[in-house]
Amino acid sequence: MSLVPIKNLTIRDFHDGLLNKDFTALEATENYYTRIREKDPSISAYLSTREEAALREAEQVDLAIAQNEEVPLLAGVPLAVKDNILFKGEITTAASKMLETYTASYDATATAKLKAHKAVFLGKTNLDEFAMGSSTENSAFQITKNPRDPTRVPGGSSGGSAAAVAADMAVAALGSDTGGSICQPAAFCGVVGLKPTYGAVSRSGLIAMASGLDQIGPIAKTVEDAAILFDAIRGKDPLDATSAEPENPEKYQEELLNPDFQKIKKLRVGLPKEYFDVEGLAPEIRNGVERAIEKMKGLGIAVEEISLPHTKYAVPCYYIIVPAEVSSNLARFDGIRYSRQGTRNKEQGTTLKDIYLRTRGEGFGAEPKRRIILGTFVLSSGYYDAYYDKAQRVRALIKRDFEQAFEHVGVILTPLTPTLPFKIGEKVNDPLAMYLEDIFTLPLNLAGLPGLSLPVENRDKGQGTRDKDVTPLSHVPGSMSLPVGFQLIGKPFHEPDILGLGRYYQENS
Amino acid sequence: MALTKKDLEHLAELARIELAPKEEEKLLKDLDAILAHFESLKELDTTNVAPCTGGTMLMNVFREDKERENTNQKAGTENFPEEQDGYLKVPPVFEQVTRNK
Numbered sequence: 001m002s003l004v005p006i007k008n009l010t011i012r013d014f015h016d017g018l019l020n021k022d023f024t025a026l027e028a029t030e031n032y033y034t035r036i037r038e039k040d041p042s043i044s045a046y047l048s049t050r051e052e053a054a055l056r057e058a059e060q061v062d063l064a065i066a067q068n069e070e071v072p073l074l075a076g077v078p079l080a081v082k083d084n085i086l087f088k089g090e091i092t093t094a095a096s097k098m099l100e101t102y103t104a105s106y107d108a109t110a111t112a113k114l115k116a117h118k119a120v121f122l123g124k125t126n127l128d129e130f131a132m133g134s135s136t137e138n139s140a141f142q143i144t145k146n147p148r149d150p151t152r153v154p155g156g157s158s159g160g161s162a163a164a165v166a167a168d169m170a171v172a173a174l175g176s177d178t179g180g181s182i183c184q185p186a187a188f189c190g191v192v193g194l195k196p197t198y199g200a201v202s203r204s205g206l207i208a209m210a211s212g213l214d215q216i217g218p219i220a221k222t223v224e225d226a227a228i229l230f231d232a233i234r235g236k237d238p239l240d241a242t243s244a245e246p247e248n249p250e251k252y253q254e255e256l257l258n259p260d261f262q263k264i265k266k267l268r269v270g271l272p273k274e275y276f277d278v279e280g281l282a283p284e285i286r287n288g289v290e291r292a293i294e295k296m297k298g299l300g301i302a303v304e305e306i307s308l309p310h311t312k313y314a315v316p317c318y319y320i321i322v323p324a325e326v327s328s329n330l331a332r333f334d335g336i337r338y339s340r341q342g343t344r345n346k347e348q349g350t351t352l353k354d355i356y357l358r359t360r361g362e363g364f365g366a367e368p369k370r371r372i373i374l375g376t377f378v379l380s381s382g383y384y385d386a387y388y389d390k391a392q393r394v395r396a397l398i399k400r401d402f403e404q405a406f407e408h409v410g411v412i413l414t415p416l417t418p419t420l421p422f423k424i425g426e427k428v429n430d431p432l433a434m435y436l437e438d439i440f441t442l443p444l445n446l447a448g449l450p451g452l453s454l455p456v457e458n459r460d461k462g463q464g465t466r467d468k469d470v471t472p473l474s475h476v477p478g479s480m481s482l483p484v485g486f487q488l489i490g491k492p493f494h495e496p497d498i499l500g501l502g503r504y505y506q507e508n509s
Numbered sequence: 510m511a512l513t514k515k516d517l518e519h520l521a522e523l524a525r526i527e528l529a530p531k532e533e534e535k536l537l538k539d540l541d542a543i544l545a546h547f548e549s550l551k552e553l554d555t556t557n558v559a560p561c562t563g564g565t566m567l568m569n570v571f572r573e574d575k576e577r578e579n580t581n582q583k584a585g586t587e588n589f590p591e592e593q594d595g596y597l598k599v600p601p602v603f604e605q606v607t608r609n610k
Contacts, residue, residue, distance in 0.1 A: 105584035198564030212563035361527030392560035
């Protein structure tokens with residue numbers, strides 16, 4: 001069996017290798033499972049794998065190639081899927097005991113689209129329970145470690161997907177983002193993540209957390225790969241009435257996949273001063289993002305300071321709106337539907353309400369309980385105006401800030417996290433400290449805008465399957481061992497702007 | 510504002526979540542800190558701001574008015590723990606009233 005160069009392997013390289021017959025899809029898939037068996041016991045990125053089914057998917061691709069059929073760019077590409085995205089016939093848990101035995105009865109639209117592109121699915125990745133958290137420590141099943149330093153969190157909630165990609169246990173992955181759940185773990189793990197414009201990707205088959213904010217998006221090793229994967233899953237879907245196409249779909253697609261860098265270079269980049277004035281912004285992050293800005297300037301990009309005055313209200317605004325939606329969306333998990341437990345072996349005289357109280361009390365972890373109860377409170381009679389209605393008005397102000405800024409600039413560049421990846425256990429008992437981790441990613445979610453997370457420094461493009469940059473490095477604060485990410489925010493349905501600029505940055509540094 | 514133990518118990522009842530005494534204690538503490546953080550929103554005058562009610566600006570999304578088959582009832586009932594005639598079987602909804610005791 002030929003050794004497949006899975007280290008830092010990109011979708012584009014995979015496709016070329018496959019067509020050049022450097023390796024087969026089957027060999028590649030086998031190699032990824034070997035890697036997962038070696039590496040995942042110390043990372044715990046996957047909740048479940050599906051080796052036999054994946055190998056059969058890979059064989060189909062090899063067969064098509066042997067018969068000289070033209071295959072899509074994603075054909076045979078081994079991918080990971082966050083375990084809150086439905087995959088027909090596979091257990092889909094959302095990392096909750098509530099769904100421990102739930103088998104998905106249909107495919108999410110994003111999954112179905114990738115199946116049509118003949119991608120290979122390695123398994124389902126870990127997350128904070130129901131995607132609630134910023135560290136993946138809220139999973140009911142396991143704690144995922146950051147491949148760059150296993151004593152630290154990978155970020156969350158798509159921590160399993162980001163860790164799998166960073167540790168070369170998948171070429172790329174799907175995550176979901178409600179308030180930074182793709183972009184923050186991508187930054188913590190030193191990979192690339194895209195949170196699309198609200199509505200760009202169908203939410204059908206994504207286990208809902210906050211329906212007015214949730215989006216599925218890619219986590220990948222390069223900006224180009226993120227664009228390829230995003231293009232494969234996006235589009236209007238009759239199963240999600242909030243999904244939509246960009247104004248000019250053909251032009252949009254062309255710009256996504258083949259950006260015109262001469263045009264991209266003319267985008268003005270705004271630096272919101274409020275993001276750099278945040279209390280508690282770690283010096284390593286500030287320095288890292290400043291390096292990114294200097295590099296941008298060196299590439300001939302014009303930057304200017306802008307103001308987003310309502311930034312500091314994003315955290316309270318988000319943590320009112322999201323728990324409110326959570327309390328409603330999670331009402332369906334009643335301990336009977338989606339479970340195997342049902343009503344058998346229940347003592348005589350047990351009513352439906354008793355079962356709800358008990359199974360929801362036992363089945364949800366601390367964070368979902370906190371959000372459900374907080375959401376019940378902010379929606380309750382007498383408090384609705386003071387909290388939920390107020391937060392919705394503040395959301396409008398946050399959105400307006402961006403609209404006004406985008407009259408002057410094409411893209412906004414910001415830090416992505418206030419701190420470097422923190423230690424496992426450091427914040428898990430302090431929900432407010434955890435919520436404040438999301439300070440730079442919540443505003444764009446509230447405004448429905450697309451955001452790209454990319455590392456300030458590129459991972460070195462090595463050869464072979466050596467482990468050089470996924471082993472623990474120095475813990476010295478300020479050292480370059482832990483990745484620093486930054487964020488590019490675009491106008492609605494202007495993914496080509498942020499992906500084009502991100503790619504220009506990544507490929508020229 | 511601060512929530513009392515009684516408030517929390519009422520909310521937990523509404524949310525259909527049984528809480529252990531230790532959980533109640535921790536939740537009260539957490540919710541106090543979180544609600545205190547929400548206070549800053551009061552600084553903003555939002556009288557003339559229309560609430561933003563969701564992520565999309567789309568309005569009136571229609572589909573073609575034609576017959577289609579998209580409900581796979583079996584796929585749903587297969588996931589029921591107990592099923593009878595295509596329905597989900599559940600315990601009594603109301604408490605049983607015992608008369609003439």
